[in-house]
Amino acid sequence: MPVEPARGRGGIPEATVSRLATYLGVLNNLASAGVATVSSGELAATAGVNPAQLRKDLSHLGSYGIRGVGYDVAYLRFQLDQNIGSAEHWPVIIVGVGNLGRALVNHAGFSSRGFRVSALFDVDPALVGSRVEGLPIHHLSDLASVVRDPLVTIGVLTVPGEHAQPVADTLVDAGIKCLLNFAPINLAVPAQVTVRKVDLGSELQILAYHRQMSLADAISAEGLVPGGYGHSGE
Secondary structure, three states, X not given: OOOOOOEOOOOOEXXXXXXXXXXXXXXXXXHHOOOOEXXXXXXXXXXXXXXXXXXXXXXXXXXXXXXXXXXEHHHHHHHHHHHHOOOOOEEEEEEOOOHHHHHHHOOHHHHHOOEEEEEEEEOOOOOOOOEEOOEEEEXXXXXXXXXXXXXHOEEEEOOOHHHHHHHHHHHHHOOOOEEEEXXXXXXXXXXXXXXXEOOHHHHHHHHHHHHHHHHHHHHHHOXXXXXOOEOOOO
């Protein structure tokens, strides 16, 4: 029996939601460049998918393309914003204001997609009370008093692996239901809490795999063997 794809709470497969976010990023760039319309082929190629996959993904939201014209960039951006939840300027808090946390404060992808970094937290006395881009760093123990709307707040964890679970517990206890985890561990959270893990090591391994396959294809196409000797043809 075929396995059903994992689906989010809105009924759209999680893999599709991920691609929709990619399409939105492409559309944001097109809008910034003053592009008014884009064909399905152009949008798909830039997003790294084939046109059939693009059309299938967008079919979960409705049909927004015009035959012979393509997609209206502004309108499709609006529809994606409304459907994947980045149109309401969700507040984001970052826990762990080390090098990665500081880099994320200035991440342009937040504001361009409707998110804003609203608060920073740490437990290091050397950091608490200082500011990053005008935002004060609060002690994690002050979380409940600083975060006024936990149900619409997204927590970003950029802490070492050994601290990630206790930090996640603190965020969940405060009522935060969405976590983005950069720590190299899997978090244990209640069923009603959504966690996305950013595993940089795995992403590097995937890149290395694809590069290895490309090199193998090149060797095969040239009739070479790994030792560096070509076939004599005799």
